[in-house]
Amino acid sequence: MATTTATTTVLYCSDPLHERRADAHFAAEARQLRAAGGTALLIDHDALLAGDAGRAVARVPEGAGALWYRGWMIPADRYAELDAALRGRGGELAVTPEAYRRAHELPGWYETFAGLTPVSGWLPTGQGVAPDREGLAALAAGLPPGAAVVKDYVKSRKHEWDEACYVPDLADPAALHRVVARFVELQGEFLTGGVVLRAFEDFVAAQEAAAEVRVWWRDGTPRMLTAHPDSPVAEVPAPDLEPVRAAVEALDCPFVTTDLALRADGVWRVVEVGDGQVSDLHREADRAAFVGFLTADQALLCTPSPSGTTPA
Structure with a gap:
């Protein structure tokens, strides 16, 4: 223990x-x-x-x-x-301010996780200021053709999916600008950094299991698996973490979360990275286990139990 x-x-x-x-x-x-x-x-x-x-x-x-x-x-x-x-x-x-920014904001972690996460591009912008159509078109040109999702450096507005998150076709500049402008408007003073476009990927969920798995990493070691906080269920599958482990180690931040989802082709993908200090726990997560690894002197290898926690 x-x-x-x-x-x-x-x-x-x-x-x-x-x-x-x-x-x-x-x-x-x-x-x-x-x-x-x-x-x-x-x-x-x-x-x-x-x-x-x-x-x-x-x-x-x-x-x-x-x-x-x-x-x-x-x-x-x-x-x-x-x-x-x-x-x-x-x-x-x-966690130093430099490490916090690196894990908390997408431009800080994206290159380290390239190949494990949807192709993305971003434009810095001020709060309440939506990029113009020309700037968005240039940004979209760096992504694969097809659909995309809109977010800022930290958060999306997935609960307003059609209105301020999902762009069905990047080749439609009017629709792209409309969704981005609405996203910027709704984010208001909470917009962080700028606008991010991420290539849309089709994710699936195992029956009776969370669609997204949140992995908690302490000093480069996976210590706990939980469902994403928004998940209605707490059970989680156990993804292969070895490719993600290498990226987390390269990111070199002491306390990190990675949110993983299973793509329709059977490949686990990193959909978000965050600093663990500001990552939320699922309501049914084992808080004793969480506090145990936060206060631990030495990290232990993660062997997920059925509840998604690391056994003592």
């Missing part, structure tokens, strides 16, 4: 209405961390997003040392401000 240490400290977002409590979404995980001997500290996520990193970390004690974060997504620039504010108090994030 992996050992845990009392020195593992994790920053959680505080509840906006009860600043001395962890946000309800992360409260069970914070309790599990304390039960495992770790320390849960609180930051003000709203203050951080508003640009006041000093106020955000006001409840973090001086000299806290290395700190993990587990909470709502943070833009990469704000994450760097969080790290700087913590360093001013004798602490520092276990």
Whole structure:
């Protein structure tokens, strides 16, 4: 069994209405961390997003040392401000700002996972600013002909699939611009980095199993398999992780998630990469197992159990 240490400290977002409590979404995980001997500290996520990193970390004690974060997504620039504010108090994030951006934003991880993930291209753009038709046509020319999906560097709007996500034919410039413009409009202030086009691939799901498998990697080792948080079921198949392992090792980030889906031709594909600190757990995931590998001194090889967790 992996050992845990009392020195593992994790920053959680505080509840906006009860600043001395962890946000309800992360409260069970914070309790599990304390039960495992770790320390849960609180930051003000709203203050951080508003640009006041000093106020955000006001409840973090001086000299806290290395700190993990587990909470709502943070833009990469704000994450760097969080790290700087913590360093001013004798602490520092276990995942550097450079590593966070590399895993969190598609342009940071795409080349490392080329061949394992749908062909993609991107255009930087400001919030509320949709690229013009000419720019989008040039971007689309770098993708295979056919359909594509639209997202920004971090998120899509898959729940508005026909309106702001799916482009049936990249050769239709009017439809491409319409979907991208609507995506940018709906993302609003939350648009991150720019517009991404990804070649559409046909994915299938095994009967009574999640369509997407989320793999949690600690120091290049797969430690836990869970269903994607949006999945209505918790059971997951066990994909071949060896090709993905090589890419995760090359990415060289300490805490990473990869979302995998089975293409119709039987090939497992990486549909998303993320920093594990801001990746959500499925509601039925084993939080004790999750906290166990987060606090572990040494990574263990992942042998998925039927529930998708790593056996002790």
